[in-house]
Amino acid sequence: MARKLRRNGTTKQSERRVAVTSAVGRMTLKEMHLQFMRFKRVEGLAPRTLDDYENHFGYLCDYIGGDLNKSEMTAEVFLDYKDYMLNERGFSPHTVNVRVRTLHSFLKYCYEEGFIVDQLHKKIKTVKAPIDNVESLTPMELKQIFSVIDEDWYTGFRDKVLLLVMLDSMARIGELVKATRNNVDLKHGAIYLGADTVKTRQGRTVPLSYKTTKMLSEYIDETAEYNTTTLFVTYDGSPISDNTVRKRFKDYAHKAGITKQVSPHVFRHTGALLYLMNGGDPFSLQKILGHKDMTMTRRYVQMSNSDVKSQHEAFSPINSIFNK
Template identity: 50%
Template sequence: MQKVIRKYKRGQGYGKSTKKVLDELTLNEMFEKFMTFKKTEALAPRTISEYYIHFDYLKDFLGDDMTSENITLEDFRGYIGYMLHDKELKPMTVNIRIRKMRAFIRFCFTEGYIDTPIHKNFKPVKAPEDTLESFTPADVKKLLNVIDDELYTGFSDKVIIFVLLDTLVRISELVAFKRSNVDLKGGFIQLELTSLPPFPALVGFVPRA
């Protein structure tokens, strides 16, 4: 029986290199692969949404979709300068956007979609230190003393302050409270965490008279 020898042109069939496939990926395609991966981490819907929002900011700066071959560190450094000087965003805001996109390009490098570890030099910018001082016990007493808890609004304000002090819950989480999150008999509040996988966290509290 005559042996059949099959010949393949370069870039076709089994001869098609993995590098060629990766080179054909666009920035949008790589981001969708990144988000598919992030969704396996059981992140909260809000966190997933933030990745899309910050990617849109980056795309607005870049203008057109890019391929994995022509993405450079200069693009991301230019993005930082654009946010700081053209948009005049605060360093804290810039750093939030940088961290989200840095996670994306780190993923691209780890997966082999890009050849250069851009994320190593695409770092958060220096931001002013937070010098905001917290309330002292005396400050808290003064605040509570000026609230008229005979009024519904005053009583509501005191409850909010007590919950914040007793549980150290974030204001955004407190605002998102539902009746189902509070167990008066058990003496605890169940939070829906937004920055960690969505399992319930129990925060103890002591109901006040």
């Protein structure tokens, strides 16, 4: 007679979780995070995203003052950390939410892997925050910035082309400084942003206007002598860094007498806003920006509505009935 090794019924999820958890009961918070980071690296996340996970966990460890064993990992500890960031350090809701999201992802992983029994991630929620308008520049301010760039020098010409490409494509600076000459399609007026360079790890092709394509073509001819695959390079043919670009943005803003913050990200915001105000639709904008959903794109739509009076004046239904 055959021996019965397993019962007919299935083990409850809670029983399996306790069994697994008891086998790793001595793991500490930091040891769990090491496993979490190993898992995230295998997922193929961008280096910047992996750095954020590490940095945010470091901030948590600084608050805790060391490590925690499994029994010390309670919802109260993490809720107190959130309260500390908000009310003692005075961090903005945006900053707090960025750190809370990475913490939420880590705690969810710990629960699903059986490192902890409680679903702590469900208790750690983001902070409700007001939706503020993102910083942007006006067309006049953009003209002022371009007017102070000296195109007689190579670096000035390169910067003008880079600014035009950034404004037109609405690409992130990290995506553009890693672009290659082969990424550019001058015939169709487009530039491809590779999956290994973009934040979402999903490559995309973004269109360029005729004016930008023409300037970019001149720049590519100008830099052919460097014999490099990198698109945007320094005066000696080395790849330009995003920090160098940020510094030059600030220098041009200062020369133009603009007191607003001027950065690559502000150019991206400005391009997105002007795209909508010039008649572009939110869905094509989402694709150009590389957003996974419409959350951020909706903020641009909200901002573009600030110009609703002038838009209404131009497109009022009354205009189709009575002559202006």
